[in-house]
Amino acid sequence: MSKQPTRPDVAADAVRTGPRGRPRSAEADCAILEATRAALVELGWSKLTMGDVATRAKVAKTTLYRRWAGKSELVVDAVADLFDELELPDLGSLKADVECVVLRFAALLERPETRTALMAVVAEGTRDEALRGRIRSAIVDRQKGLVLQGRARAQARGELPYEDDPATAARNADLIFDVIAGAVVHRTLVSAEPVDAAWARCFTRLLLSGLASLRN
Amino acid sequence: MSKQPTRPDVAADAVRTGPRGRPRSAEADCAILEATRAALVELGWSKLTMGDVATRAKVAKTTLYRRWAGKSELVVDAVADLFDELELPDLGSLKADVECVVLRFAALLERPETRTALMAVVAEGTRDEALRGRIRSAIVDRQKGLVLQGRARAQARGELPYEDDPATAARNADLIFDVIAGAVVHRTLVSAEPVDAAWARCFTRLLLSGLASLRN
Amino acid sequence: MSKQPTRPDVAADAVRTGPRGRPRSAEADCAILEATRAALVELGWSKLTMGDVATRAKVAKTTLYRRWAGKSELVVDAVADLFDELELPDLGSLKADVECVVLRFAALLERPETRTALMAVVAEGTRDEALRGRIRSAIVDRQKGLVLQGRARAQARGELPYEDDPATAARNADLIFDVIAGAVVHRTLVSAEPVDAAWARCFTRLLLSGLASLRN
Amino acid sequence: MSKQPTRPDVAADAVRTGPRGRPRSAEADCAILEATRAALVELGWSKLTMGDVATRAKVAKTTLYRRWAGKSELVVDAVADLFDELELPDLGSLKADVECVVLRFAALLERPETRTALMAVVAEGTRDEALRGRIRSAIVDRQKGLVLQGRARAQARGELPYEDDPATAARNADLIFDVIAGAVVHRTLVSAEPVDAAWARCFTRLLLSGLASLRN
DNA sequence: CGCTAACCGAGACGGTACGTCACGTCTTCAG
DNA sequence: CTGAAGACGTGACGTACCGTCTCGGTTAGCG
Numbered sequence: 001m002s003k004q005p006t007r008p009d010v011a012a013d014a015v016r017t018g019p020r021g022r023p024r025s026a027e028a029d030c031a032i033l034e035a036t037r038a039a040l041v042e043l044g045w046s047k048l049t050m051g052d053v054a055t056r057a058k059v060a061k062t063t064l065y066r067r068w069a070g071k072s073e074l075v076v077d078a079v080a081d082l083f084d085e086l087e088l089p090d091l092g093s094l095k096a097d098v099e100c101v102v103l104r105f106a107a108l109l110e111r112p113e114t115r116t117a118l119m120a121v122v123a124e125g126t127r128d129e130a131l132r133g134r135i136r137s138a139i140v141d142r143q144k145g146l147v148l149q150g151r152a153r154a155q156a157r158g159e160l161p162y163e164d165d166p167a168t169a170a171r172n173a174d175l176i177f178d179v180i181a182g183a184v185v186h187r188t189l190v191s192a193e194p195v196d197a198a199w200a201r202c203f204t205r206l207l208l209s210g211l212a213s214l215r216n
Numbered sequence: 217m218s219k220q221p222t223r224p225d226v227a228a229d230a231v232r233t234g235p236r237g238r239p240r241s242a243e244a245d246c247a248i249l250e251a252t253r254a255a256l257v258e259l260g261w262s263k264l265t266m267g268d269v270a271t272r273a274k275v276a277k278t279t280l281y282r283r284w285a286g287k288s289e290l291v292v293d294a295v296a297d298l299f300d301e302l303e304l305p306d307l308g309s310l311k312a313d314v315e316c317v318v319l320r321f322a323a324l325l326e327r328p329e330t331r332t333a334l335m336a337v338v339a340e341g342t343r344d345e346a347l348r349g350r351i352r353s354a355i356v357d358r359q360k361g362l363v364l365q366g367r368a369r370a371q372a373r374g375e376l377p378y379e380d381d382p383a384t385a386a387r388n389a390d391l392i393f394d395v396i397a398g399a400v401v402h403r404t405l406v407s408a409e410p411v412d413a414a415w416a417r418c419f420t421r422l423l424l425s426g427l428a429s430l431r432n
Numbered sequence: 433m434s435k436q437p438t439r440p441d442v443a444a445d446a447v448r449t450g451p452r453g454r455p456r457s458a459e460a461d462c463a464i465l466e467a468t469r470a471a472l473v474e475l476g477w478s479k480l481t482m483g484d485v486a487t488r489a490k491v492a493k494t495t496l497y498r499r500w501a502g503k504s505e506l507v508v509d510a511v512a513d514l515f516d517e518l519e520l521p522d523l524g525s526l527k528a529d530v531e532c533v534v535l536r537f538a539a540l541l542e543r544p545e546t547r548t549a550l551m552a553v554v555a556e557g558t559r560d561e562a563l564r565g566r567i568r569s570a571i572v573d574r575q576k577g578l579v580l581q582g583r584a585r586a587q588a589r590g591e592l593p594y595e596d597d598p599a600t601a602a603r604n605a606d607l608i609f610d611v612i613a614g615a616v617v618h619r620t621l622v623s624a625e626p627v628d629a630a631w632a633r634c635f636t637r638l639l640l641s642g643l644a645s646l647r648n
Numbered sequence: 649m650s651k652q653p654t655r656p657d658v659a660a661d662a663v664r665t666g667p668r669g670r671p672r673s674a675e676a677d678c679a680i681l682e683a684t685r686a687a688l689v690e691l692g693w694s695k696l697t698m699g700d701v702a703t704r705a706k707v708a709k710t711t712l713y714r715r716w717a718g719k720s721e722l723v724v725d726a727v728a729d730l731f732d733e734l735e736l737p738d739l740g741s742l743k744a745d746v747e748c749v750v751l752r753f754a755a756l757l758e759r760p761e762t763r764t765a766l767m768a769v770v771a772e773g774t775r776d777e778a779l780r781g782r783i784r785s786a787i788v789d790r791q792k793g794l795v796l797q798g799r800a801r802a803q804a805r806g807e808l809p810y811e812d813d814p815a816t817a818a819r820n821a822d823l824i825f826d827v828i829a830g831a832v833v834h835r836t837l838v839s840a841e842p843v844d845a846a847w848a849r850c851f852t853r854l855l856l857s858g859l860a861s862l863r864n
Numbered sequence: 865c866g867c868t869a870a871c872c873g874a875g876a877c878g879g880t881a882c883g884t885c886a887c888g889t890c891t892t893c894a895g
Numbered sequence: 896c897t898g899a900a901g902a903c904g905t906g907a908c909g910t911a912c913c914g915t916c917t918c919g920g921t922t923a924g925c926g
Contacts, residue, residue, distance in 0.1 A: 021875030022917045044343040049907060060878040065909070116342045122406055123335035127260040132408055140406060175418055178403040179395060186398030190338055190356060191390065192348060202391055202430070210426025214418070265886060276899045281888065453901030454891040476775040481881065492904045497883070548774045554838055555767035559692040564840055572838060606839065607850055611827060614834030619826040622770055622788060624780060634823055634862065642858025646850070669870030670923045697912060708873045713914065890903070
């Protein structure tokens with residue numbers, strides 16, 4: 001989950017017989033991420049401070065920097081945990097599943113932690129390739145997995161055809177992912193309007209019937 | 217364009233026949249916004265500082281603060297100019313128009329100034345109602361205007377029916393706006409993959425055929 | 433008294449028409465030096481902290497660094513003021529004058545500020561040419577002036593002959609200065625034994641009768 | 649030489665027949681002191697760190713702290729070795745002996761290790777009684793021994809009378825010690841001028857003829 | 865010859881201070 | 896009254912050492 005960049009790779013050198021020195025506290029990692037989320041809720045991204053997080057987690061500032069390169073990396077890991085809670089329900093139809101996951105995703109984005117953090121780390125990521133990769137692996141790829149899972153389930157149900165060309169299949173999945181995630185994020189954070197059941201229904205209808213046309 | 221919160225309101229006092237004392241330099245405003253954009257390109261949002269902008273614009277820091285409340289407000293105004301360049305082309309069909317505007321919007325988001333600034337000010341806006349309003353009026357509403365304009369044009373062409381219920385019409389416009397803007401922004405800044413002609417074509421097909429189904 | 437290394441030299445460039453910008457607070461300088469002395473008394477050199485001095489002086493840390501390059505420079509200036517209090521008495525005879533100044537110098541070195549600071553800055557000075565120069569001009573040269581003044585007075589009284597060769601005169605003054613200052617400092621700070629009237633009498637006798645022999 | 653404060657006292661418990669367990673490495677002690685001197689030469693007192701010394705000596709930081717309470721104690725022991733090299737020559741006359749030992753002492757103080765360390769530990773000692781004692785026993789008393797030894801030798805030669813009152817004798821030895829050590833240290837480290845043969849001759853003349861007068 | 869106590873290396877830990885940077889405000893002088 | 900210049904209080908930054916601790920793994924010397 002959390003990368004620890006300064007930790008020597010265990011398998012890097014056969015000479016190394018095992019982890020030497022005092023091992024890192026696992027509790028600290030947990031307390032820090034918890035404290036980070038709490039600070040995000042109270043202060044928001046721009047007022048959040050490494051020192052403040054350290055204080056809340058009852059940990060020295062140096063301990064934070066030993067594990068994370070900076071605020072952005074820390075926050076990515078802290079909110080990544082929340083995105084793990086997202087699951088694809090199985091309500092019997094693709095339409096119901098999509099509507100439900102849209103609502104769940106929106107609910108996640110309404111939470112103050114994610115609300116303030118997501119756009120901020122993406123903004124930082126526009127100038128930091130490493131951070132962008134971290135966001136991708138910690139957050140984005142997991143959501144994309146939901147799209148793949150949903151499609152597979154719909155195909156098993158016979159709601160969607162199996163695609164012949166794997167390249168096309170991947171391209172379509174990416175497109176659908178950007179449309180769903182983009183629309184929900186944009187409505188929630190930019191337009192700042194609520195994603196309610198009606199909107200989810202409308203959006204899902206648009207998406208699914210549009211989807212059908214891609215196959216002609 | 218730029219709010220001048222400390223400027224004495226002209227109508228505040230009937231005795232005042234006009235602004236007294238030395239008037240503010242109009243060149244300064246322009247130089248500051250230009251300098252802000254240059255700094256965004258070179259440094260990105262998070263490394264951009266008010267002092268640096270002042271130096272580049274050959275202006276005192278005080279002058280900046282007299283005109284803008286802070287970094288976020290300044291940057292919103294600076295990038296808003298760029299969004300004004302976005303125009304809806306008239307290529308004869310809704311499909312062509314949408315594809316074109318999608319590509320133009322994506323090209324705008326590829327520019328380093330907008331890339332780094334847009335997400336950042338939105339992130340700030342999640343905790344600052346006033347800023348959110350400023351973003352809306354300076355940036356978002358203009359883009360939304362393109363959607364309305366495009367619909368009107370398509371209706372005139374007979375590609376889309378006139379809608380009876382104005383509330384439904386507004387809801388649909390909002391939905392379409394969030395879908396288009398969200399998808400392009402997400403692909404560009406989050407997925408960090410290019411919006412090329414092929415993607416634009418795919419996306420437009422999905423959108424327009426989905427759109428048709430909303431009317432059943 | 434206190435060098436302000438970042439202050440632009442007034443006469444450096446004819447273009448400069450006058451001191452521009454807000455001038456530095458003179459009260460701050462004074463409060464800082466006072467606070468430094470107080471901190472030296474309470475904490476000693478090694479526990480003295482720039483941040484603590486700033487707090488005591490009710491001044492920002494940055495204000496300290498704007499005026500002094502570091503702890504050593506600050507302390508040199510702070511204790512230099514104390515060395516200005518040293519004066520050569522006129523008790524009618526060279527012997528009485530020397531005894532008296534030895535006792536006054538020892539009393540100065542018994543004060544906790546000077547006690548803890550003097551050796552420390554000298555130690556730092558062994559690796560820092562600029563600091564050594566600062567110590568010399570702020571502290572050492574003033575004491576050396578006492579030697580010259582004392583000799584001149586003794587010569588006026590007829591207690592000491594006028595020296596023909598100015599080079600020899602300077603060499604002798606230096607020697608006497610090192611012997612007096614060195615002996616008092618060494619007894620006070622290294623041997624850590626008191627310089628009382630008896631010791632001063634003994635030492636003065638040794639010095640003055642030795643001095644006579646230099647002239648043969 | 650090196651105090652080992654945490655070593656269980658041999659006589660503390662009658663049951664203990666001897667030191668049990670693995671004994672401390674004697675090589676480590678030596679390597680550490682050597683490393684300390686090397687670090688003093690390269691970095692000087694204030695930049696010298698325990699961690700750096702440990703690294704140079706290829707020893708864990710813990711090993712240092714098991715043997716010395718801190719930087720000051722370590723450095724005192726490290727430079728004390730150098731002061732042991734000081735010896736009183738026997739050149740046949742008191743004058744020649746004093747001149748020679750003055751030059752040797754000055755040469756010792758020109759070495760970068762001693763130059764930077766001596767004043768620093770004395771400065772620390774002004775606020776630390778235990779450290780002051782350690783300096784006295786490890787460094788100062790050995791030098792003072794040279795004075796006693798030189799006087800005894802001069803008395804044996806008939807150059808100096810035997811003193812009747814042992815208290816007076818001790819007082820005089822202390823005075824001479826402070827004068828010699830003080831003058832040399834002050835010229836070397838404060839005035840920062842060289843102690844050459846001419847200065848040594850001048851100083852010795854002053855001292856010895858002054859010394860004669862103490863006996864009247 | 866095997867126990868076992870004390871050692872050793874590595875390195876994480878909670879702290880404290882560092883010196884720098886940017887913030888947004890202020891005070892001065894010049895136009 | 897504006898504008899440039901720059902000092903000011905504030906507060907976070909990321910780093911460096913401090914001295915302590917917790918590990919796994921030696922290494923004597925006694926039984």
